[in-house]
Amino acid sequence: MPEAKPTEQHAVALPDDWAATPLTVVMPTYNEAENLPGMAERLMGLPLPGLRLLVVDDSSPDGTGDIADEHARTYGDTRMGVLHRAGKEGxxxxxxxxxxxxxxxxxHYVLQMDADGSHPVDKIPQMLGVALATGAGVTIGSRYVQGGTLSAAWGPHRRLLSRWANTYAGTILGTRVRDITGGFNLWREDALRAIDLASVDSAGYSFQVEMKYRAVRRGYGVMEVPIHFEDRTAGESKMDLMVQLESVAMPWKLRARSARARSRG
Known part of the structure; x- marks a missing residue:
């Protein structure tokens, strides 16, 4: 896979009615005070008048929640909101x-997006256009379809681990999703209702796998749009040992649950 970062591209222009589609970007934060202002500015600058940013802050000790509140007041409630949670739960x-x-x-559409700068903001209009044109239940910003690239800062071990995690989960669950572990995903509203968010078990990064698996099992179409995945710009990764162990176990839990459901008829 190429290591060089591709040439910077501008966001694609969508027809006015598509650009006005009610789209909420959900961005969880925990100690992302350095990253959030720039991310909010870039999102607000997209040619998508229907876009709204919802920051979900888990009581960040570095004041990320207060910064989010300040930006929400600046942009107004129609463009940005903040959901404050009592503590860090994953x-x-x-x-x-x-x-x-x-x-x-x-x-009408909900986009998962990290606050650390790893997901390319300028790809959002293209992902929305693909979703509207194809009717896909989920459109993935994919690192592992043709044209997808990874940051040059990723060493061989990290590249191998990421590839292995995708192959591992995809093989166990029998999906054809190339980037099943990725976190840059655009969901159609009815797909989220069908998945039943309240019943999702995963607390950590395995949430990405469980959500996509549930969508495929319910017959929703999946599209993958190639992206360049950049390394985080500031702050520290939230991936710890417990999160990694959950990610290893979750595909087997999902497979066993599906087998039980089939046996019940």
Whole structure:
């Protein structure tokens, strides 16, 4: 896979009615004070008048929640909101809460996006265009389809581990999703309702796998759009040992649950 970062591209222009589609970007944060202002500015600058940013902050000690509140006041409630949670309960729990809130507030599409700068903001209009054109239940910003690239800062071990994790989960679950572990995903509102966010088990990064598996099992189409995945710009990764262990175990739990459901008829 190429290591060089591709030439910077501008966001694609969508037809006016597509650009106005109610789209909520759900962005969990925990100690992302350095990254959030720049991410919010870039999102607000997209040619998507229907876009709203919902920050889900887990009581960040570095004041990320207060910064989010300040930006929400600046941009106004129609463009940005903040969901404050009592404490850190895992990325999956934060996403589930934010996505449920976005659907309840009337979003037609909900985008999962990290606050650390690793996901390319300029790809969002293209992903929305693909979703609207194809009717896909989930459109993935994919590192592992043709044209997808990884940061040059990723060493061989990290590249191998990421590839292995995708192959591992995809093989166990029997999906054809190339980037099943990726976290840059655009969901159609009805797909999220069918998945039933309240019943999702994963607290950590395995949330990405469980969500996509549930969508495929329910017959929703999946599209993958190639992206360049950049290394985080500031702050520290939230991946710890417990999160890694959950990610290893979750595909087997999902497979066993599906087998039990089939045996019940």
């Amino acid at each position: 990325l999956g729990r934060a996403y589930a809460a934010g996505m449920a809130q976005a659907v309840a507030d009337g979003a």
